[in-house]
Amino acid sequence: MRRNSGAGLLFALVVASAAALIYVDFGGRRNGSGRRETLDIMYFHGGYGVEFIEDVGRQFEALHPDVRVKIWASPRIAEKIRLRLLSGDPPDIAFPGWGLDADRVIEAGLLYDLQPELEKPSLSGASAWEKDFYPGILERYRFGDRTYGISVFYGTSVFWYNKDMFEKHGWKAPATWDEFTGLCARIKAAGISPIALQGRYIGYLGGVFLSILDKTGEPGFVESANLLKPGYWSKPAVVDAARRIQGLFSQGYFQQGCLGMSHTEAQMEFLQGRAAMVWCGTWFSSEMRDVIPKGFHYSCFGPPLVEGGAGDPTLVEVFSEHAFVCAGSKHPALAVEFLRFICAPKIAAAFVRDREALTAIPEANEGAPESLRPVVALLRKARSFRTPTPHGNPYPSWEFVFNSALTDLVTRPAGGEKFLLTPEQFAAQLEHKAEELRREKTGR
Amino acid sequence: MYVKGHTYRSFLLFVGPPLLVYGVFCFYPTVAGIAGAFTEWDGYSQSQRFTGLANFRKMASDDVFWTALQNNLFLVAVPGILMLALGLYLAAALRDERTPGRSVFQFAYLFPNILAGVVVATLWSFVYSPSFGVVKGILEAAAGALRFAHLDSLASCLGLRELAGQAWLEPQYFMRALVPMLVWAGAGFFVVLFLAGMQNIPRELYEAARLDGASEWQVFRHVTWPGLSPITVAAVTFAIIGGMKTFDCIWVMTQQHVPDRNQVLGTYVYQQAFAEARMGYGTAVALVLLVITMGFVLLAQRVLTREKP
């Protein structure tokens, strides 16, 4: 019999590698800090950065010595949150940012009802925690007498502009759409790109589009349109908005190559002075803080008003990064405790101060910096709000349909002059798709 | 020489464990997958409904599905043909053992092929970057060179400056931008494949052709090309399978956020099953992907083997 040098080696390798695998896979589960409970938070790492929540986590740990706050932050956290919900191993608190269809998750009963907690007194001394927030901001995830999402970070979209450049050329922030297009023409004539666009995430352009509809359609128009109520997408207001948007492109008010730019790339273009304006949320200063050049002064103006429109001119679109507590959480009370803590006006105020962004707590927003004062004023004046997705979001795939059509509306095939869709075709296509979705839903 | 029972026991000893692992983690999921294609399930709830052919009917009217399929066909045909042609050419050039640097070339050509799709895609994101990419650098260098040679007008004629600033990864150019990357990564495999195939062609045929005074081209046409036909079938099969299976590079290049017009079936399956919680539908698309791929491969093999004299 021959010596088994080869076989023995293989066997040893199999055993050794398996042992290493098991060790790395399961052995690493040390709760290093030795604390008894772990609060598992999954957080969207976006424009607001992670410093704030990590800081709050540390403060919370100091107040609760037997708790360890574990924060997993990522730009694609929504995907991971979904996977953990699917796998039956949810985190305690989820800040999905954008990208999670919270309405479906709520329907599947996977989130914790926060309504009872909202009725209890708050850390700021108010008789009910709910009173700490802007009125109406919690409606988005309120169904009947249950509320599932808490608004922590709060923002809206505005046009940021290069203050120094504007002063130098004597340009002024426009209030109406006509002033806006006139301004763009003047900027272009001066040899500068008027607007930087985050084309790869066409949703930004979608925001501009909807802001026009907010003003031109009757009150509640966009909400109804997003709920795919019959006939809304083929209304003249839609065609008009599409025409205005397409006009911006055909006039060359956006940078060349913008459709391939990510949001940080487009925002960089603005910061490097290659574009005079950029449409972005109030998280802009927070998001770009590491790369804003010294001595760069910026300010903002809200979406230009389309004169003669039927809508509420004070309407503000509201982006809120909601926080949810998962129903499968092992310590829901602790999770709620954390949320109360982070929403406490004093704590939240630190966010407004340090990150130059807004929260859903009016008291905290009092200390907003100079660049955001126009927005705070807008918020104070607003008589109505609109969220990006409608209440209940019955057609989650609509977002993709809309974005696809919008991309085609503004895309010109290699070197051509004609767009893939005319405004009329755009509206017709959207109405057609809406009809399909409506039929699919009832047909089921 | 062995007792029947004894033999069954040893069979089980050897084949049992592999069969168990394979059966549980590969065979069963495949069967379940095929079955799952006929259900509807969001992945959260425990209820999985049998819906018969509903998923397939939905697919027939699903625009994104057809776009994805189109893109897959594009990725099979264009990079496929380019890789086959390039692979064939390079292999033919390298066949001659006297070619200087032969082993170095061989070594280098195959290298991109062993890199992970993720790495290749990330690398090419840099290559294509409008801010500081390689393509931009080359085009700007070319423009600069032309200016140096006082051929400015030629440069602007070709629109080199504009091309340099181009965002190659914009949605409308994306599919086409993938082609150089895929060819770069894949050509080496075909070089190696064709070289191996050429080595199987008996030397006597070459010598006979040489003695008859045949030119290089004639040698290729009458000796090399026919001799390669079995390998060609394998090569085409690989090009088809590769093009249909594309996932990694698109997923990474779009930063995990694929616009509808640039979907391929692979990414569409993942997006439907996990991002849009439509596991049944996603699996159905995957099943259709399998069927189409198999269909193509069989068709290709049928067509190519029939051509044999």
Added chain:
Amino acid sequence: MRKLLKTLVLLSLGFWFLLVVIPVIWLAYSSFKTNEAIFADPWRPPLLSAEASVDNYSRAWSKSHVGTYFLNSVVVVSSALFSTLLLSAMAAYGLSRVRVRGRRVIYYVFVAGMIVPTALTLAPLFELLRSLSLLNSLTGLALVYVAFSIPFSLLMLYGFFASLPEEVREAAVVDGASEWQTFWHVFLPMARPGLVTVAIFNFLGMWNEYLLALVILIEPEKQTMQLGIANMVVALNYRSDWGTLLATMVLAMLPVLLLYSVLHKRVVEGMIMGAVKG
């Protein structure tokens, strides 16, 4: 004329060589540059010490957790690889040498697994691993890798085992060896060249694998190298920390590059075998 043609052909070979090599070389030397240097002039090699930095690597390894990803990949791939070799060899031996009724069927059941597209198995695998509590675990991933690699490895090894002479086996039996001992001490060592080739082929496939890992591994601590790179592409786009990303890519490429350089011939063999049999 002939000379000219030959020169042109040689030039074209050289041209393609450059096209292949330049991006990789760029990657290599750029990974040692600071971010500012990369932005300022992407093409320049880091000749000045101000531009050069090993920081990218240390940052990648610890701050961006590339060390963890690397370890995870090593652990998953090595155990999956060796287990695959062992199990496939066992199956190849059993199917080729132990004459039992129905072994053809079993063989086809195994080989059928080769045409399965992973996309089709994603949803059921997710559900299966979840019910076994193996979701989000490296062990689960390794098991899946083994399962998917067995069909092809078996196919490649079957030929080896089938071609070994029966006399050797009979001689072992005469010596008093049991079936297992025959396999272990006689046939397995003889199949070594085949095993090496199969090992290389599988290593490449497993190390570079992405889709199954994406579905099975969820937590950040469990991510493999390829998942790590893909995640970093997104994360670093927010931070513009290209240097770290480049360093990570180099680290991801190193094992494969090493294997390729040392075992070039074998790698080629493996790929050819794969192509011809497939």
